[in-house]
Amino acid sequence: MQISEKLDYEQPSKYIVSETEYLNNKEFTPVLTANKAFILGYTDEPFNIYDKGECIILDDFTLDCKLVNFAFKVKSSAIKILTSKNNIILRYVYEYLNFLNLETTEHKRHYISEIEPMLIAYPDSNESVISFCDLMDKFDKKIENENKYLQSLLSQKQYLLSNMFI
Template sequence: MTDTDYSCDSSLIPVLTANKAFILGYINENFGIYDKGECIIFDDFTMDTKFVDFQFKVKSSAIKILTAKADINLKFIFEYLSFLGLSSNEHKRHYISEIEPMQILLPEYHKQSQVSNILSGIDEKIKNELGVHKLLIKQKQYLLANLFI
């Protein structure tokens, strides 16, 4: 497989990269696949984070795959990192020098889970509302097209 030999079939395994595209494409392979459950994808150069709960393959040395220790809610950690608004204009690796040494005071696991569940519910609501928004835009375009025929 070459670097650009990816499918558009989203039923296959996504190939992730550390840039704004995030998903380069999809492959039908069974080796080198991350299938250990939830993780945070951390872009070592831009400090961008993504919460991932699906199998994937990595196509970037700048990606760090972060997992949680026992009694740590990974979604809570993701939301915390998102809240910090990490970013960088420097093209350097940040994880080892700046992120890994961070110390975070965490509430008890059940509180982490409560916060995580509430924020996940809000994310789901936003996703649904964006879907409705797209449908309304399509409906408006259809009506305008038929209005001016």
Template structure:
């Protein structure tokens, strides 16, 4: 990995405030599952990632990774900001490759990028092939995301449908307008 990616130590991008608020403009990130810890109103030392200049953030202790294509600050310096060394490297391709690497840190509390992770070798196809792989994987990712987002809505809709039909099927009109229906 170290042959194709360089890293930026994020010390200068660390948030100093402990006050986060959703109304603030700049996300504060971690490479872990939480990803966006909150938002800050700090204006200085914001890392300027963008759609045209994305980065991978790498948790130096857990090896978790996140794709970032928007400006951000970080909570901790215990991560690396990874960038391609060469324009013939599609960083999104590398990000997808990183998702497939089984890596056991074995309870060791040590920085992983320099000591181990950067030593891992991955095959790099020509740029056109990288781009085609990324296109296919992005399509699957979008489909999966859409399905995951749609499942709760679908469950809610089916529940309402069930309640509607349950009420229709189990609500009886009196056979005789003057008599009540006996309920068991």
């Protein structure tokens, strides 16, 4: 099946933040981008917040994507907001898109012309999809824990170096 049969997309125009100065207060609404920065900052704008549930945000120019399950606003109209069609499990499609390592050298919009028509193998049984997604969650948690451990070791090393060379 084509991705267009699995996902709906929404233009983000009404969710674009009007302020370009972002706050550092996590109590406010995050402003997202699909690239490595992901959360650019926070806004106190109380209107036009995307709060419809889980979605994939895809940068139509760079093809970077993120799975999001919290309310947010976006920085630009280059983002496509992708949601599940026919109760498919969105995490599976997100992992599939990441697996493809989508890259581009052209500065143009790609989703409708290139991504939507792509074929995706989606299992008939949601049980296997759920098992796969549970496994991906465990890997993500392990990676997160290992990254925290790495940061702790780097901090300890820096402490030792700074005390050694004083």
